[in-house]
Amino acid sequence: MSDHRIPAPSAHGHLDLLRELEPAVARHLDRHLEAATEWFPHQYVPWSLARDFDGPLDGEPWQPGQSPLPPAVRDALVVNLLTEDNLPSYHHEIASCFGRDSAWGTWVHRWTAEEGRHAEALRGYLHAVRGVDPIQLERSRMAHVATGYRGTQPSLAHGLAYVAVQELATREAHRNAGHACGEPHGMRLMSRIAADENLHMVFYRGLCAELAELAPDTFLAALADVICDFQMPGHTIPGFKARAARIAAAGIYDLGIHHDHVLLPLLRTLRVMERADLGHRGEHARERIGRHLEILRDKARRLAELRARIGQREHLSTPPAPPVRLPAQSGGKEGSR
Template identity: 65%
Template structure:
């Protein structure tokens, strides 16, 4: 009888190789350099500054929502570190990657919070209350296996990259665009690491890898769904086109599946074939839902072009688009390029 495959051990040489590649490619950057300090003023409190007022924010509501969701998601880093360190371990190449990833992700929260405060984009007191609630809730992945954990982060890093990138594209502030581009470039490198690691996992256990990927895709949720007010903010973000079912389908899942060769992979067993069929059905359903949502958003814009839907008290039924079940299914897997000096 063939002994069960120890994927954690079998994948470690690949982790070591990909970590070396990552360290050679990842640029050094500093959060403080992306914050417009010259525009900042003191807030009320011990420094007796000016209280925050809504009219001080020059951002569209959907962009402010996206930046807030992105920041609060990054704030929960202690829970994410615990989850992956528990599953991957803290020794050897796996541990080195876990710690490096955590250090890089921590810069994102530092930079985003500094930007939001300096530009007075959001209520700082409300933001801190939301951070405390979200981090106090924590995050639990409940991944069934190492393959399930790897499948999830492979999709999630690509979705996160696109969320940051599209937030910047929707913002008229060149400082915010430069910052979100820099963060998206980090997330892209993380995605490439996990994507190529998962490619190796598929060679070692094709059926198991396709089954785990099907589970991750069909039940996917971003880690920030427990953020206070997530549902209403997410609906405004979706209506604006920053991140919605269409983005998830066309710019996350489709490219990722193509890069992994899932839909064309030969010689799968019956379990792998069934999982692949499940992925195909999910993509078809996701596309139909994306088209319905697009038509709904268009009607909303025609009815109230200056005021996207989903504010408190809106008569729109959130479950019409089932946003809580968004699956981030297809993002371009080509390496992101950005035009800042020293970028990749």
């Protein structure tokens, strides 16, 4: 069977699904508001480490040696921040898809308000610790936001499936970048942002579960399309491919993580592989998902083997460290060499 999409029947239109899912949106919104924790971006920025930059304040220019962050972590945090910077476009996309009325509209504005904290805190952190070149960062922000983001999801089902996958992927990207920072301020901040993304994922995943019960074939077909063609919203960032390759090589976010920590948990929670209520279109979609998982596993395995071989060669080619000189013994004589 080919991987071509099967056209959707017209049983559930966009407006019909919006209306039918509205009570579920209200329930999940109430749960989200109960679980969400108030936090303040300025409390996560180590301002005591900051100092003036060059320019009108005549401070010290940024130099690479000032950054406490490993190169791959810099890439990860820049990608994460520039992705968050495009919030105006994301707000437009989800408002266009979900609408601004009823519980849908309440959610859209609440989500946007919560997401707005992420770029504010992350940019403050990077400036305070001199983590990346602030001039290049601003130029990249201007280029990326000026380009904007335009979603390619053709239906409400596709939109819900995409944000469920994307929020979980973003949670992993933020959390893993924090762990790789090697310093406590970055780890604390990225863990806090990841907690927000997790709650957003839970909201969208809950709606996906509701939609799967309401229209299983429609949802499975949309989910298969999203999974097989998935791209992170930051893929239009200048230099994204090269940065993504370095991020993957460092183990911060790669195909294995996407398969093991994003797709598999989502599919298990939504009971995608065990559903017994699918028609021909839903079964076809489930087969597409299964084949895609096999392809991802194979690519992830081969990339892991390649990284292991490269790491082994680098280890073997690294010259041995010079012998350690022992500290002087009492009496002023050096210890034996």
